[in-house]
Amino acid sequence: MRMQRCKGTQDLSPEEMRKFRLIEGAFRDCCLKWGYEEVRTPTLEYLHLFTSTGTLTPGTLGKVYSFLDWDGWSGERVVLRPDATIPVARSYIDAGQDGGLTKLFYVTNIFIFEETGKETRERWQCGAELIGAGSTTADVELITLALDILKKLGFRKVELQLSHAGLIRALLAEFGLTSQEQASVFDQILDGDEAVFNRLKAKTPEVGEALAPLLDPKGQSAGFLRNLKALFRRDLPEFEPALDNFIDIVDLMEAMDYSYQIDIGSGRGFEYYTGIIFQLSAGRQRVAAGGRYDALIPLMGGQEVPASGFALYLDPLMGLVKPETLDGQLPEKVLIRAGDSTPETIREGFRIAAYLRETGYGAEMDLGTQPTEDVRWILDVKNEAPRFVVTDTTTKKEFKARTAKEVLALLGGNGDS
C-alpha cells in the first residue's frame, strides 16, 4: 500500500524551499530594518476567537478546520489557525499592551478547507501589523513596505489596487439594507464576489442610478475621488468622511509617485477592515493584501487602538520568483575525496572541510554516490605529501597543495565573495 499525501496539502521540494527562504529572508530583512519585531502565535486557537461579528465572514468560517480537543467535552471547538491577523491581535491584547505603538511581523501558515483539493489547504503568509498608528502616513508606510519587499525580490511590475471599507459600508447603507443584510452583502463583496454590486443595482434601479459612478468605480487618481466627492456632497454627506480619508491617502501616494488603481469592489474575505483596503498583484496573481482594521482590537476586548497590516502570500510568490533571483544564494561547492579511505585521510578530509566551511565554501565529503554537476572544485586528500590535489571542474586543471591555507589560496580565497 502506497502512503499518500493528504489531499489539499503540498510538499515543498528543496528548490521550492530555497524560494520560500528567499522570500522569507527578504521579508524579514526589510521588516527588521523598518523597526518591526517578529512574533509567532500558536497553530491552535479557540474557534470563538474568530466567530465574533467583525472578524471572519461565515463563508470563511464554514471552511475552517475545527474540532473538539481531547478535553473538549464542553463543546467548545479549537481550530487550526484560519487567519494570521486575528491571533496577532489576540496576542497583543494578551500581552497587556498599553495601546502604544507596536510593530510586529510574522511568517506563518494558515489553514482553510478548499473543496476540490486542487488548491492548497495550508497556505503560507508573511505579514506585518502596525498597531497604535492611525495616520495616513501609517497606511502608506505599510504599502511602501510591501512594495519594498517585492522590489527586493525582483518584481518590476506590481499592480496596486485600492478600496475603502468605510466607503463600501456607506454605499451599502444607501441601498436601504438592514444592518444584518448589509453585513452579509459586505461579506459577499469581501469574499470576492464583485458581481454583487451589479445585482444590487438591478434590484433598486433608482438608487443604483444615483450611485452608478460609485458602482463602477475604477479610476486612477485622487481627482477621480474628488469628482465623486463633488458629485455626492449634497445628496450623500455620509460618504464624506470615508472619501476624505481615501483622498488623503491617495494624495500622499501621488506625492510619492505610486501608480495605483481605485477599485471599490476589490477586497478579500475579511470583514474587520474599517478604512483603506489594498491589494498587490504580480503576474495577474494577487500576491499581497492588507488594510486598516481599527475596530478589531476593541471588538476583541482590547483598548481603542488603531491598527493596520498586510500579508504577502508565499504560495503564489514562490511560483513567480525568477530562478536568477536565487543565484548567488549558495556558496561554491567543494567535494572532498579521501583517497585511500584510511581513518587518517578521512579525518584529514573532515578537518579541511570544516576549515573551508568556516571560510565561506560549501564543503561535502564524497560518500561514493555524490552527484557532481554543481560541484565547482574537487579536493583529493592523500596520505602522503603533497596532501591535497585540487581539481577545477570547469577547466579540469589540477593543482597540488601541502596545507589547508594553500588550498584556500588555490580556490581563490573566499567562497561566498
Place this chain on the structure above:
Amino acid sequence: MGETVTVKIALPKGRLLETTATLLRKAEWGLEGYNQSMRNYRLGSRRFPDLQAKVFNERDIPVQVAVGNYDLGICGLDWVEELSIKFPSSALVKLRNLGYGEGVVCLAASHHQPAPTTEELKEETELIRIASEYPNLAEYLALGLRLRRFSVFPLWGAAEAYPPESAALVLVSYPTEQEVLASGLVSVNVLLNHSAFLIANKNSWEQKDLSEIVGSIEGQLPFTAEIQSKKAATISAEKGYHPWQTDEDTVRIALPDGHQQTHTVTLLNKAGIRVEDYPSENGNRRPGTDLKGVVIKVIRPQDMPLQVANGNFDLAVTGHDWLTDHLTMFPSSPVTELLDLKSGRVKMVAVVSREVPADDIYSLRQLVAKQTTPFRVASEYVNIADKYARDNHLGMYKVVPTWGATEAFLPEDADLLIENTETGRTIARHNLKIIDTLFESTGCLIGSRNETSSLVKQERIESIVGKLRAAVEGE
C-alpha cells in the same frame, strides 16, 4: 436501453416507513416484508428483479448514498442537509420532494422565558449552549447568526428536555411549529422546512439508467399518505412542566429513556426512591420525586456522560459502554463511574461476516494488511471503534458512524462492526460471527470528579449513591 444493472436503494425505518411503504406499494414495487415488524433488512422487488433494497435508520441514508454504497435513497431532507452542510462536496443529488413526512427544523428555547431575538443572541458575550441531534446544522446556524461564543452538544435524542437549564437553545425537528410549542418550546428561528426526499448518488445518477425505478415513483406523485390523518390526533396538550427551581444544594439527576427504564425503575423501587410518572405514558421528561432537593430529567443514556462532564447533571444512570465511549474521546473528562448497577449485562464485541476467513483479530489484521481498499468499521460507538481499529493496526481503516441496526451493514456496507450483544442471537441470525470481545458492560451510575458546589449537595449525593448501592448489593 442496455443490459440490466443492479440498482441499490436505501429505505427508511421509523417515522417514514409506513408512508414510504404505501408509496412503493402504489408504485407496484412488490416489496416483501417492508413493515414495522420486519425481521430482514434486505428486500427484493417483484417488479424490478435487479433492484436491491436495504432498510436503514433514516439518518444513515444520506451517508450511505453519498459514499456510493447505494444509488438511491429515501429519507428526510433534514438529514440530507445535516450531511451536506458539513460536507458540501458530498456526491448527493436531491431528486424529488415526495410530499410526505413534513417537518420543520427550528432553533428553539424554553417557552418559560421570553424567547431571545437573534439580535440579542448576537450581542451575547457569555457562552451559548445549543443541544441538537443536528450538530452540523446547529454549528452552521450559530456561525450564520454570528454568535460570539457557543458550544454545540450533539444529542442522540430527547432535545426538548434540555432547555432552559441544560442548554439555552435546541435545534429540533417537529412535524409542525405547533408541536414545537406543544413540547414546551418556542421557536426562535426556523432553519428548514423538510419532508421525505428521493435522493441519488451523483455518479449513479450521471452514469446509471435509473429511469424506470424513478419513473415508477414519479407516477405516484403528488402522493398523499392515507395514514397521515393519525398525525393530528397525536398532538398532546401542552406539556405543562415547570422549570427547575434549583440552588447550589440541588442534586440534578438524569434517568434513561427507552428500554433501560425497566431496570432503572426496579432499582429505584428497591432503593426506596419514589419517582413519579417514570416511565411516562405521555412523554413527560421531568418526573417528580419525594427526595428533597433533587430534580430529575429523562434523557438518552448515550448523551449522559457528556452532560455530566459539562456539569448539567450531578448523577446519571447510563451504561458502562457509553461511559467508555465518552472517556475514549475525552480521556481527562471529570466523569467517573460511581456504582456498577449490575443490570442489563451485555458484551462489546467485534463482529465480521461469517464468510470472512478470520476467527480472531490477529488473522483479521493479516487479511486487512493485504487489502488495498479502506477497511470500514461501522459502529454506534465511534470512539471505541476508532480506538479498537487503531490499537489493532487495522491499516487504512475508516469508521462509519451508525444510528442503530448496525448488523445490517455487514457485509456490503462495512467490514467490521463494534456492537453490543446480550445473547449473540441477533448476530447469528444475520449470518455474522464474533471474533473478539472488548469488554463487558452493565448499567452504571456516573458522576463527576469535580468538587460539588456545597456540602449539603455532597451529602445528598452520597445519600442517594448509598441507597442505590444498598439496593444493588441487596440483590
